[in-house]
Each structure stands twice: as structure tokens, then as C-alpha cells.
Amino acid sequence: NAGVTQTPKFRVLKTGQSMTLLCAQDMNHEYMYWYRQDxxxxxxLIHYSVGEGTTAKGEVPDGYNVSRLKKQNFLLGLxxxxxxxxxxYFCASSSDSGRNRYTQYFGPGTRxxxx
Amino acid sequence: AQRVTQPEKLLSVFKGAPVELKCNYSYxxxxxxxxxxxxxxxxxxxxxxxxxxxSIKGFTADLNKGETSFHLKKPFAQEEDSxxxxxxxxxxxxxxxxxxxxxxxxxxxxx
Numbered sequence: 159n160a161g162v163t164q165t166p167k168f169r170v171l172k173t174g175q176s177m178t179l180l181c182a183q184d185m186n187h188e189y190m191y192w193y194r195q196d197x198x199x200x201x202x203l204i205h206y207s208v209g210e211g212t213t214a215k216g217e218v219p220d221g222y223n224v225s226r227l228k229k230q231n232f233l234l235g236l237x238x239x240x241x242x243x244x245x246x247y248f249c250a251s252s253s254d255s256g257r258n259r260y261t262q263y264f265g266p267g268t269r270x271x272x273x
Numbered sequence: 274a275q276r277v278t279q280p281e282k283l284l285s286v287f288k289g290a291p292v293e294l295k296c297n298y299s300y301x302x303x304x305x306x307x308x309x310x311x312x313x314x315x316x317x318x319x320x321x322x323x324x325x326x327x328s329i330k331g332f333t334a335d336l337n338k339g340e341t342s343f344h345l346k347k348p349f350a351q352e353e354d355s356x357x358x359x360x361x362x363x364x365x366x367x368x369x370x371x372x373x374x375x376x377x378x379x380x381x382x383x384x
Binding site: 162189191193198199200201202203206208214216248250252254260261262263264265266267 | 279282305307309315316317318319322359363368369370371372374375376377
């Protein structure tokens, strides 16, 4: 039971390049989330999903797109990377039932640098 | 607007001393609050949630609705408590459950 995994762990991009971050969870959770973590700003929600095939915007969605084609996977895309997107990206998942209802479980993070 | 405020970015205490990390929230409904911890170069993990009323690793937090606070406390700090601590508030909107995080407090325990 790996929990929440993210690939890649690190990436360096040039301005204008694109990339996709992959998040996978093996806990059969309905909800999945993408956050970015920046110094002094805590974690801010980029996009989230309440189930397979559905996505919604969070607090800071501009410049990002997401897809949830399978329940266990949540992809975050940067179509044209900008230096302002340099950050650490965390994926999380949660369930809407059971003892740990609504507790979010986090992945290890992806450190992205945009030059 | 829903908001979580952690007024201290940095907090430094000596080993064995009591520690209190402050968290204040702004929310019109019935709040559900969490403390998450992030040790150096590790992922965020749940420390405790107010509805469980547990003590985890010696930490406790009590929800005070009158003061809209959820401060995290430990009577005797240990060096392994050094970490980044985030207070978070649950929002339930449009069939989703989202977390609003505070800015975080970096706790350093000095030997």
C-alpha cells in the first residue's frame, strides 16, 4: 500500500516548456487535490476533483490544467511554464466515508524550477 | 471569507520547555480543524484533528469557538518536534471537501 505517489520528484524547465505531473493513489479515495507550497504562503489549492471525470478550480488555477480520467490518477499540466510557477507541488487524496473521513493524505511532493 | 491565520512564521523554544503554536480561523459555519506537520524533506502528515480530541506525540489542541482559535500545545518540547506546522480548516462546498491552510509556523527546538 504505497498511499499517494508523485512523479517526477524534481524537474527543471525553461520558460515556455510544458510538462505533466502525475499523482497516483491506491486508497480508492474519491477526492484528489493539487496544491503548491511557497515560502510564507502555506499551501494553496490549485485544482481538485470529487470523482473520476470531474475537476474544479481551486484558489490559484491560472496557468494549470488537470485531468482525472481514472479514479486513482490525477494529472496536473503546465502548458507554458513561467518562473512564477517555480514551487513545490503536492498532491493529496481523501475519502468521504469511514473513520478518517476528510483527512487528506499527501504525496512526497515535486520540486519544480522554471528558469 | 474563510481564513486561517498562524501569526508566527518562526518559533524557537528550548528542549523541555512548553510550546504553543497559535492558530486563529474565520468561518461562519461549524468549523472542522486540523493540524498537519511536515518534517524536514518529508511529506505533510496529519498530526491531529479537533473532532478526534486525541493527543498525538504529546500534542493537544482545543477548539475555542468563542476566540475562534485552535492552538497546538505540548508541555515539554523535544528536539524531534522541530518541523513546519500547518493549521487547516475544512470547507465543504459543492459536494467537495477542501482544506484552507494557514501560512505555517516553523518550530525549532533548541538543545
